[in-house]
Amino acid sequence: MASSKEELEISRLMSFLQEWDNGTKAVRHRMLNDFINTNKGKTGPELELQFAQGASLFLTRLTAWLRLTYMVGTCVTEQLQAIGVFLSATSGHRYLIEVLEVGGVLTFLEILKLKQSREDNKEEALKLLQIIANAGRKYKELICESYGVRNVAECLANAKSEKTQEQAQILLELLAQGNPMYQLQVYKGLIALLPCTSPKVQQLALQTLMTLQTAVKIVHPCIVEPLLNVLKTIHYEVQYEGIEFIKLLLKSNVRKALLEGLVARLNPSVDNEQNRPKILDEEPTLPLFVQxxxxxxxxxxxxxxxxxxxxxxxxxxxxxxxxxxMGNMNHADSQRQASLTLEHLVRTFPVVEENVRKAMGETLFELYMTDPGSFYLKMDSIQAAVLVGNKINIPGIEEGPE
Structure with a gap:
């Protein structure tokens, strides 16, 4: 027979569940907040003690109500946080299995896809998926099998909150680690994010790609163009990550393609931007000069x-x-940077110095070497034309222009 203490605990549990079952939205909202504040950080055994060994009865009600209400947004954040109390409980693996058995992964991923989902709802759903992914490889595979990589990548691309973006990045990185079957899928998903218009998304994608690169080992050639195009951004933190990643990839099979791409982008063509709506920019070719x-x-x-x-x-x-x-007088920053880069080559390779001096002419070359950093400020249109029309031909190293 149950002791009087056990009977009292069971009676309290039944009263709690009855209040939930009969409660209005306002009542359930209060009960959720009370549960979260009282039980956050508790272990599985502590939760069972709190609920007279019937914690799963409440968890079942939570997951059922979430499936019924997540599309209309009723207390979704609180429901997800309450489920998180169970999933994050030490020695509470049984709760994880119970959530998975009722389609928890699909529900959380659906919340990420919904246009009407609030940012805090998405953030909480991402945190729950992280807990599931951290439970082991088979759970990472389950998320990926449910089109998780695509949904999380799209969530990262479309998120309006930096917190949501960061949580999505953490989850993508988790899904790639120790998950060889889907590692390359995550890698390609991150590459697909590089053309995104959000600088924060680009930065997070580049940081995660660099982290994953040593694990992936093989560099897919499809990364070259998106990575080089990142250099068009006016956001220096994104440019920095892009250049750092290029430096890392120069040890790989795409080294030649990256170097060729960098050299090609020293002379951007306006033709490449013909499809860009001109009304969007006062100076349509600016991204090309930034690049x-x-x-x-x-x-x-x-x-x-x-x-x-x-x-x-x-x-x-x-x-x-x-x-x-250097001779392109439409963009001072590119002139200055090209001038400084050429200076290093001139000072490093005597044969380059000899041929640049010959192509520029003695007077212009001396003017240039006096102060390469501000050379573009002193140059006139005739001197610029000399640079643009240069006939550099370094035997055995550089061929002249075709």
């Missing part, structure tokens, strides 16, 4: 760090392209 500046900066960093890479860039006619960029 040109970033490419010159990246090349400058690379040639300072590696003589081997500097020689490879010389083979790609980088001197020719840098001089053309």
């Amino acid at each position: 040109q500046t970033a490419a010159a900066k990246a090349i400058g960093l690379l040639i300072q760090e590696s003589a081997e890479i500097a020689e490879e860039l010389l083979q790609l006619r980088v001197v020719h392209h840098l001089m053309i960029a």
Whole structure:
């Protein structure tokens, strides 16, 4: 027979459940907040003690009400937080299984997809998916099998809150770690985020890609164009991450493609932006000149760090392209960066100095070397034309322009 104490606990549980079953939205909202505040951080055994060994009876009601109400937004954040109390409970693995058995993963992913879902609802759903992913490889696979990678990546791309974006990034990184079957899917999903218009999303995607790169090992060639196009951004924190990732990938199979791409972007073509609505920009070609500046900066960093890479860039006619960029009087920043990058090559390789001096002419070359950083301010249109029309031909290193 049950003791009087056990009978009292069971009676309290039944009263609690009855109040929930008969309660209005306001009553349930209060009960949820009371439950969260009272039980957050408790272990599985402590929750069972609190509910007279019947905690699962309340969890079942929570998951059932969530499935009925998540589309209309009734107390969704509180419901998710309450479910989180169960899922995060130490020694509470049984609660995880119970949530999965009633389709919890699909419900949480659906919340991420709903246009009407509030940002805090998405944030809480992402936290629950993180708890599930942290439970082991088979749970990560379950999330991925439910189209989780796509849903989480889309959530990251469309999120309006930085907190939601950061939680989505954490989940994507979790899904890739220790999950070889779906690792490449996460990797490609992150690459697909690089053209996103949100600088924060681009930054998070680049940071996660760099983290995953050592685990993925093979670099997919599809990463080259999106990564190089990141250099069009006016946000320096994104440019920084992009350049750092390019430096990392130069140890891989896409090294040649990246170097060729950087050199090509020293001389942007307005034709590449023909499909861009001109009404969106006062200066439609600005992203191309921003990219040109970033490419010159990246090349400058690379040639300072590696003589081997500097020689490879010389083979790609980088001197020719840098001089053309210096002569482009439409964008001062790209002129200055190209000038500084060329200066390093001139001071490093005597053969480059000899041929640049010959192409510029003695007077212009001396003016340039006096102060490369502000050379563009002193240059007139005739001198700029000399740079654009340069006929650099470094035997054995650079061929002249075709």
